[in-house]
Amino acid sequence: MLKYTIRRLLLLIPTMFFVALITFSLAHAAPGSPFDRNPNRPLPQETIDRLNRLYGVDKPMYEQFALFLGNAVRFDFGSSLVKNRAVSDIIGDGFPVTAQLGIQALLLALALSLPLGIISALRQNSYVDYGSLFFATIGYTIPSFVIAIFLIYIFAVNLRMLPVVGWGDLRHMILPTVVLALAPAAVLMRLTRASMLEAIRQDYVRTARSKGLREQVVVVGHVLKNAMIPVATVIGPATAGLITGSFIIETIFSVPGIGRLFVTSINQRDYPIIMGTTLLYAFLIVLANLTVDLVYGMLDPRIKVGK
Amino acid sequence: MTTTTAMPTSQRRAAELNVITRKQRSLWGDALHRLRRNKAAMFGVVMIAIAAVLAIFAPMIAPYDPIQQHTADSLADPFFSNSQYSNPAYPLGSDQLGRDILSRLIWSSRVSMVVGFVPTALIFIVGITVGMLSGFHGGRVDNLLMRFTDIIYAFPDLLFLIIIMANLRNTPAGDLMGGLVLMFVAIAIVNWVGLARLVRGQVLSLKEKEFIEAARAVGVKPGRIMAKHLFPNALAPVIVSMAFAIPSAILAEATLSFIGIGIKPPTPTWGVMINEGFVVFSATPWPVILPALCISIVMLSFTFVGDGLRDALDPRMKI
Numbered sequence: 009m010l011k012y013t014i015r016r017l018l019l020l021i022p023t024m025f026f027v028a029l030i031t032f033s034l035a036h037a038a039p040g041s042p043f044d045r046n047p048n049r050p051l052p053q054e055t056i057d058r059l060n061r062l063y064g065v066d067k068p069m070y071e072q073f074a075l076f077l078g079n080a081v082r083f084d085f086g087s088s089l090v091k092n093r094a095v096s097d098i099i100g101d102g103f104p105v106t107a108q109l110g111i112q113a114l115l116l117a118l119a120l121s122l123p124l125g126i127i128s129a130l131r132q133n134s135y136v137d138y139g140s141l142f143f144a145t146i147g148y149t150i151p152s153f154v155i156a157i158f159l160i161y162i163f164a165v166n167l168r169m170l171p172v173v174g175w176g177d178l179r180h181m182i183l184p185t186v187v188l189a190l191a192p193a194a195v196l197m198r199l200t201r202a203s204m205l206e207a208i209r210q211d212y213v214r215t216a217r218s219k220g221l222r223e224q225v226v227v228v229g230h231v232l233k234n235a236m237i238p239v240a241t242v243i244g245p246a247t248a249g250l251i252t253g254s255f256i257i258e259t260i261f262s263v264p265g266i267g268r269l270f271v272t273s274i275n276q277r278d279y280p281i282i283m284g285t286t287l288l289y290a291f292l293i294v295l296a297n298l299t300v301d302l303v304y305g306m307l308d309p310r311i312k313v314g315k
Numbered sequence: 316m317t318t319t320t321a322m323p324t325s326q327r328r329a330a331e332l333n334v335i336t337r338k339q340r341s342l343w344g345d346a347l348h349r350l351r352r353n354k355a356a357m358f359g360v361v362m363i364a365i366a367a368v369l370a371i372f373a374p375m376i377a378p379y380d381p382i383q384q385h386t387a388d389s390l391a392d393p394f395f396s397n398s399q400y401s402n403p404a405y406p407l408g409s410d411q412l413g414r415d416i417l418s419r420l421i422w423s424s425r426v427s428m429v430v431g432f433v434p435t436a437l438i439f440i441v442g443i444t445v446g447m448l449s450g451f452h453g454g455r456v457d458n459l460l461m462r463f464t465d466i467i468y469a470f471p472d473l474l475f476l477i478i479i480m481a482n483l484r485n486t487p488a489g490d491l492m493g494g495l496v497l498m499f500v501a502i503a504i505v506n507w508v509g510l511a512r513l514v515r516g517q518v519l520s521l522k523e524k525e526f527i528e529a530a531r532a533v534g535v536k537p538g539r540i541m542a543k544h545l546f547p548n549a550l551a552p553v554i555v556s557m558a559f560a561i562p563s564a565i566l567a568e569a570t571l572s573f574i575g576i577g578i579k580p581p582t583p584t585w586g587v588m589i590n591e592g593f594v595v596f597s598a599t600p601w602p603v604i605l606p607a608l609c610i611s612i613v614m615l616s617f618t619f620v621g622d623g624l625r626d627a628l629d630p631r632m633k634i
């Protein structure tokens with residue numbers, strides 16, 4: 009197990025290296041420069057040269073990449089080309105907001121999906137079951153920005169119950185959290201239901217029943233305990249889903265997190281921010297997947313990791 | 316017993332034994348039968364057929380040119396909104412530039428259908444080829460594929476798509492067909508590895524089976540084993556995965572266009588329409604709501620068909 013953990017941790021390095029390489033090369037393949045924003049009033053050539061020197065863009069490509077990598081390890085992505093602030097500061101400002109939104113959404117998703125999934129499995133083919141499946145189909149099929157639009161139209165425009173955009177008090181958080189939670193909730197609900205149905209049919213459940221255990225003990229102690237193991241693996245993909253969801257949700261609801269920052273930076277060609285956020289996202293996802301793989305081995309002794 | 320002579324031997328034998336027979340069906344015929352009985356899937360098929368017809372005949376069906384601006388008639392409301400701003404000349408209203416929403420919706424279905432099917436075809440060809448070779452031969456190709464997928468999996472799909480589109484859409488390649496070509500390639504690059512891995516897994520488990528061993532034993536060449544024995548047996552999960560690749564490609568286009576780095580305006584797509592309509596959302600919601608409804612219907616239809624195919628092709632895979 010220790011050997012496996014160390015090997016997986018070491019594997020993070022080449023993965024992150026290639027993520028950095030891909031991001032770096034794509035950003036450099038992009039035409040134009042951040043200094044030619046106004047085509048009608050081009051900057052004098054010497055100013056451009058000076059700016060290029062200042063930001064180190066005049067050096068050869070491999071040298072720039074080496075420099076970028078060396079700084080990235082220390083979480084230094086230089087300064088924003090638009091905002092004249094250090095990228096790590098800007099990300100540091102937005103990250104707590106995005107993390108808060110993401111955690112709220114994940115908790116809401118769990119609170120919705122686990123009970124629904126469990127009840128659906130225990131009462132298979134009942135109205136509750138069909139209702140939950142319908143809700144799950146909507147949740148993972150309809151794009152989050154489309155759901156956001158419908159909810160804004162109903163609750164903010166028609167009923168005037170909630171503010172459309174902004175961030176601050178609790179009322180601002182309701183719609184973004186709900187929309188962000190829907191997709192992971194749908195996936196979690198389907199998975200909980202499927203793995204509960206699978207666990208219910210196992211021999212050890214029949215044994216537990218036949219030796220006269222109370223139904224509650226069977227469901228909680230035998231079915232649920234085993235059914236939750238596969239559900240734990242979804243946390244990795246769910247993290248990825250919350251991150252990509254945050255681009256859209258934060259943009260629609262004007263939430264000042266790094267998701268919106270990422271989308272605005274793309275439209276402003278602010279490469280240091282794009283690369284910094286991309287690497288941060290990739291790192292979070294790789295880390296989430298790693299945690300899931302390691303925890304999975306601990307939760308389920310039947311699984312032998314490291315082979 | 317004159318009638319029994321016309322029957323195939325197996326049925327005649329069954330009739331003699333007094334066993335109830337039914338018409339024999341192949342594996343695929345059986346799957347088609349199960350799919351036909353699935354109401355949601357059939358609803359999906361009908362809706363996709365309608366969308367396809369609208370897409371193909373868009374120039375003939377659409378009442379106006381989708382990018383022609385009738386500035387005097389801007390922001391008309393649809394006929395069913397009971398608003399004083401509705402205009403019979405524009406049944407579903409017009410946007411802030413006075414473009415007919417109905418025509419734009421019809422033309423948008425073109426982009427969605429093309430974006431759904433073309434990258435999926437690319438993914439199919441590349442994913443199957445690489446997956447088969449990698450699973451069948453193993454070795455260096457296999458190792459390379461697995462390492463490559465590890466890296467691709469570290470990026471969430473959408474993040475990768477955003478980075479590709481954001482950086483390359485202003486290059487000459489990004490200008491081809493209003494950004495469609497780059498979109499095809501980007502979606503295919505992000506998604507082919509998933510299929511390659513699926514096919515590889517199938518091949519790995521199939522190639523240990525007796526019928527492959529038998530084929531090898533009688534001296535069938537590797538290429539023929541792959542094409543005639545492995546491919547048809549690995550096909551069912553591939554079809555299901557392709558059925559879900561189509562809506563995910565449509566979703567990718569809509570999302571990218573919505574955040575402003577997808578298809579370039581003025582080409583109408585549902586994502587672009589929502590992006591542009593969002594500016595006037597507080598004044599009138601229809602330029603946003605109508606394309607949002609179209610996306611929802613198309614996404615649901617493809618998901619229903621995908622779910623139906625999965626249940627029909629392999630009842631054990633049912634979740």
